[in-house]
Amino acid sequence: MTEVNPQKVSAPEADEQARVEAAAVAPSGSGGGGLRLGRMGEARHLGLVIALALLAVVGLITTPDTFATTSNMVSLLALAATIGVITVGMTFVIIGGGIDLSVGAIMALASVWATTLATQAYGPVVMAVCAILVGTGAGLLNGFLISYGRMVPFIATLAMLVAARGLAQRMSERKTQLVSQDNGALIELSTTRVLGLPLLVYIFAVVVAVGWLILNRTTFGRRTYAVGGNPEAARLAGIDVRRHTMLLYGLSGLCCGIAAVIIMARTTTGSSTHGDLYELDAIAAVIIGGTLLTGGRGTIIGSILGLLIFTVITNLFILNGLNTSDQLIAKGLIIVVAVLLQRRSLQTAT
Amino acid sequence: MEDISREQSDNPSLLQMRGIVKQFPGVRALDGVDLDVRAGEVHCLLGQNGAGKSTLIKVLAGAHQPDSGEVLLNGEAVRLANPTAAMRQGIATIYQELDLVDGLSVAENIFLGHEQAVWGFTKRGEMFAATRKLLARLGHGEIRPQTEVGRLSPAGKQVVSMARALSHEARLIVMDEPSAALAHDEVSNLFRIIRELTSQGVAVVYISHRLEEIREIGDRVTVLKDGRTVAVGLPARTTPTATVVSLMTGRNVEYVFPPRPTGEFGEEVLRVENLTVPGVVSGVSFTVRAGEIVGLAGLVGSGRSEIMEAVYGARRASGKVTLNGKPVKLGNTANSVRIGMGLAPEERKAQGLLLDQSVARNITLATLGRYSRFGWLNRKQESAEADRLVKALDIRPPDPTRPIKTLSGGNQQKAVIGRWLVEGRRLLLLDEPTRGVDVGARAELYALVRRQADEGVAVLLVSSEVPEVLGLADRVLVVRDGRVVHEAPATELDEHHVLDLVMDATPSHG
Numbered sequence: 087m088t089e090v091n092p093q094k095v096s097a098p099e100a101d102e103q104a105r106v107e108a109a110a111v112a113p114s115g116s117g118g119g120g121l122r123l124g125r126m127g128e129a130r131h132l133g134l135v136i137a138l139a140l141l142a143v144v145g146l147i148t149t150p151d152t153f154a155t156t157s158n159m160v161s162l163l164a165l166a167a168t169i170g171v172i173t174v175g176m177t178f179v180i181i182g183g184g185i186d187l188s189v190g191a192i193m194a195l196a197s198v199w200a201t202t203l204a205t206q207a208y209g210p211v212v213m214a215v216c217a218i219l220v221g222t223g224a225g226l227l228n229g230f231l232i233s234y235g236r237m238v239p240f241i242a243t244l245a246m247l248v249a250a251r252g253l254a255q256r257m258s259e260r261k262t263q264l265v266s267q268d269n270g271a272l273i274e275l276s277t278t279r280v281l282g283l284p285l286l287v288y289i290f291a292v293v294v295a296v297g298w299l300i301l302n303r304t305t306f307g308r309r310t311y312a313v314g315g316n317p318e319a320a321r322l323a324g325i326d327v328r329r330h331t332m333l334l335y336g337l338s339g340l341c342c343g344i345a346a347v348i349i350m351a352r353t354t355t356g357s358s359t360h361g362d363l364y365e366l367d368a369i370a371a372v373i374i375g376g377t378l379l380t381g382g383r384g385t386i387i388g389s390i391l392g393l394l395i396f397t398v399i400t401n402l403f404i405l406n407g408l409n410t411s412d413q414l415i416a417k418g419l420i421i422v423v424a425v426l427l428q429r430r431s432l433q434t435a436t
Numbered sequence: 437m438e439d440i441s442r443e444q445s446d447n448p449s450l451l452q453m454r455g456i457v458k459q460f461p462g463v464r465a466l467d468g469v470d471l472d473v474r475a476g477e478v479h480c481l482l483g484q485n486g487a488g489k490s491t492l493i494k495v496l497a498g499a500h501q502p503d504s505g506e507v508l509l510n511g512e513a514v515r516l517a518n519p520t521a522a523m524r525q526g527i528a529t530i531y532q533e534l535d536l537v538d539g540l541s542v543a544e545n546i547f548l549g550h551e552q553a554v555w556g557f558t559k560r561g562e563m564f565a566a567t568r569k570l571l572a573r574l575g576h577g578e579i580r581p582q583t584e585v586g587r588l589s590p591a592g593k594q595v596v597s598m599a600r601a602l603s604h605e606a607r608l609i610v611m612d613e614p615s616a617a618l619a620h621d622e623v624s625n626l627f628r629i630i631r632e633l634t635s636q637g638v639a640v641v642y643i644s645h646r647l648e649e650i651r652e653i654g655d656r657v658t659v660l661k662d663g664r665t666v667a668v669g670l671p672a673r674t675t676p677t678a679t680v681v682s683l684m685t686g687r688n689v690e691y692v693f694p695p696r697p698t699g700e701f702g703e704e705v706l707r708v709e710n711l712t713v714p715g716v717v718s719g720v721s722f723t724v725r726a727g728e729i730v731g732l733a734g735l736v737g738s739g740r741s742e743i744m745e746a747v748y749g750a751r752r753a754s755g756k757v758t759l760n761g762k763p764v765k766l767g768n769t770a771n772s773v774r775i776g777m778g779l780a781p782e783e784r785k786a787q788g789l790l791l792d793q794s795v796a797r798n799i800t801l802a803t804l805g806r807y808s809r810f811g812w813l814n815r816k817q818e819s820a821e822a823d824r825l826v827k828a829l830d831i832r833p834p835d836p837t838r839p840i841k842t843l844s845g846g847n848q849q850k851a852v853i854g855r856w857l858v859e860g861r862r863l864l865l866l867d868e869p870t871r872g873v874d875v876g877a878r879a880e881l882y883a884l885v886r887r888q889a890d891e892g893v894a895v896l897l898v899s900s901e902v903p904e905v906l907g908l909a910d911r912v913l914v915v916r917d918g919r920v921v922h923e924a925p926a927t928e929l930d931e932h933h934v935l936d937l938v939m940d941a942t943p944s945h946g
Contacts, residue, residue, distance in 0.1 A: 303812060303815070304811045304812055304813055305804040305805065305808045305813060306811055308797070308801075308804055308813065309804070311790070311793065311797075312790055312793075312801055315790045315791070315792055315793065316786075316787075316789065316790050318786060318787045319781075319786075319787055319788050319789055319790060319801075320790075320801075321750070321769055322748075322750055322769060322787055322788065323769075323773070323801045323855065324769050324770045324772065324773025324774070324802050325770065325801075325802075326770040382790065382792055382793075383792055
């Protein structure tokens, strides 16, 4: 009945095998995926550093008197600090496979809540704590809707964007709320300088450092990559994916609360108009920084470099007295170019 | 080659495939396959998992190019360079996972890619009329062309797929396990449609595991085994089951299985009582003891994987599961892992791996808590553990920092299983552990699994390959239609007996 073929091999899923083998031929590259930093990751950051250096050269050539001054650099960093803190939270959310459109609105709500007369009566520390709690609470609510309400992140956070801004308008009656004289300590975050830099730049630095440590040195960070890269595999490996997702949005909200403290210090106000379109700048910075919008891959350093590129461009346009509309066009082009370059480097790497 | 009844017929061949060979890196999926299909017949393709059926129909559909061999249509050699070319030749393939767009209407799906349009505006009226005609031809005039496909039943979707095939004026329709997703009465309806088609001269290549169905609808049978045709043109109705089964099973590859332990097994680790997954598994009970490997044998769709996933908490279920005498909270994988279970899932890439990440990170994923304090990773310890496991499992190349997607299937699987090889693991659940793994690596995986058992871990194994279950497991549960229909020590069963139990005794419908 049967015949004998000596070198016969049964071949289930042979095409899968083929793909694996094809992949094995190509050089390896893991964007922040390996235990040690992948070669790819470094190369990508190098590209961003070069882009940033080029922009600096442009600044030195076009406005040699103003660009390289200390005061310009300080204002540049102060500008980057607000969105920078938000970008750190956004990086976590996007690596975890989600998106948060509500960051600007949450920051505005937190700033308004912290500057109401009732809150201001308790002093600057309570104001800061209030902003952070409001931000974290709104973020956790996002996370709850997404994890346990099974809403698509885009929709849940879009709803939060609209609702949080509405609530901020309601609370402030659409008026700009000033930080009172008694709470001047809050404003000192912006005016007090240590080694030439305002305190809020140090807050930004601390948030980046802590964010980097959490992402790279803790189980939470490791699980964030897993949840974003393959949620089913993460779940089957015993990770509580829902709880983790909820915490990611909570973390993003926490960053918005910190950003609210910074913007209150910088502008001495709380307002429902703060942070308009910050979500777009933050997402753009994360994308330029090489984090995949599909999740599972990305770095904090990349996001911060992406943000600095954006900030320097804004700065250059202002220093050169150019049109802000042209500035937007330039930013749009940069997003496209950055993503195209990344696609190319990804293709050659995988 | 066995050629039992190539009786001469007035009916000439519509399709002939001769000596088709398809080589994948490391695996020869097709090693000289012949197929001969006549117009107006239902030609059944039989073979075990991995016999090459899927690869063969992908060649027919133009999705794979054969390395050698020829394909003739009506006696003329043709090249099926891509799916469009195959379609233009009148070959339509209906895959198991129907490739319909749920959000589009029936008519839009049928004419997807060849819409009738003027200046980009679709001619809806004409398409609706043509759709009505096609559906009426299939005896399903009641399906409205405007209906959204997502609202149809699986059977309805299948009818739409067939209408799409007909809209391309298909002369040959390949159906890959069309009855798998259908309820019993829907299967008889499917058969009615197939008879309708063949009476109009369309040939059907029908793939199914259910011999009962093949007897009912088939005209002739071709049997594949290990990438080769072992019999062509057997009469579908009269060939004895025993003949068919032994054609399918006569194995060329001798798997190397590790020896079974001689002593008694340890205490009971897993106890499952009356486990029920609505619609899939009904009232299954069994136990697994420390050091014992229990195999679940059954067809795809029999409920074997669902049993495993329910035990692990990855699927909603009712019933009682206890691990080491303590009740398990069902439906929570995080809890299952904490109390000592580990699963190597069926779809290694989709469910098991973080493809972008390193081997080390894939190995330590489930046990991060062991290398951390208050959430802070001890990376030295983690990396040392990964190094140790890579060496112990003999993962090649032995570089823990390499992205796991660059490894072969066998080495990837070692990493997935290796994830659970830590102290305190009580129960290993292995779903198709050797799928897509070459013969050499299989032997290593078998040895690895047995070693775990010998160290006192209880193992529950699912495999589509009966010899694997029989060779590796100590005790075998045969699963059919969501129930355990037979239980015996592996040494008291043989492949024929198990195949009889999982296949032929099944009343497929009616």
